[in-house]
Ligand SMILES: [Zn+2]
């Protein structure tokens with residue numbers, strides 16, 4: 706039995722609340738860039754109604770991703786609420802998103818697809834460590850949140866780029882593999 710299966714005894718006539726651990730790995734999410742630092746939880750209120758049950762759930766899952774600007778790990782919390790009606794009425798709410806046919810003989814309801822969808826929808830396409838993240842310098846790769854670098858602008862100035870390619874052509878000029886920018890190359894020239 707998957708850990709995210711809710712057990713609802715058919716004879717239940719009183720509302721109850723249950724809580725299940727959420728192992729993110731079992732959600733089998735498509736994005737490879739994310740991981741789960743610790744288990745989450747899903748808390749579900751089960752309320753018996755005339756023709757079935759109303760489930761009101763609260764999901765809380767920590768998800769680790771990386772900042773889309775500076776690449777540092779970021780832990781995001783997926784905190785979402787949901788509601789599902791489990792109905793014995795065969796055609797009662799057909800077509801409604803939160804309606805599921807649940808026969809009298811059933812007592813297990815798998816929350817996995819619901820939890821998976823909530824996590825997928827809640828995850829930002831471009832996570833950020835902070836709204837004010839300065840990101841990495843596109844020239845030298847420096848993390849601009851930790852220290853500033855001497856590079857100017859957000860891209861390599863085309864005039865510098867032309868100069869750099871000229872220099873690279875000179876046989877006497879040993880260009881560093883690290884691509885560490887203009888300041889360092891200038892220093893080397895001064896030393897020579
Ligand atoms: Zn960042």
Ligand SMILES: [Zn+2]
Pocket residue numbers: 842843844845846847854855856886
């Ligand atoms: Zn830089």
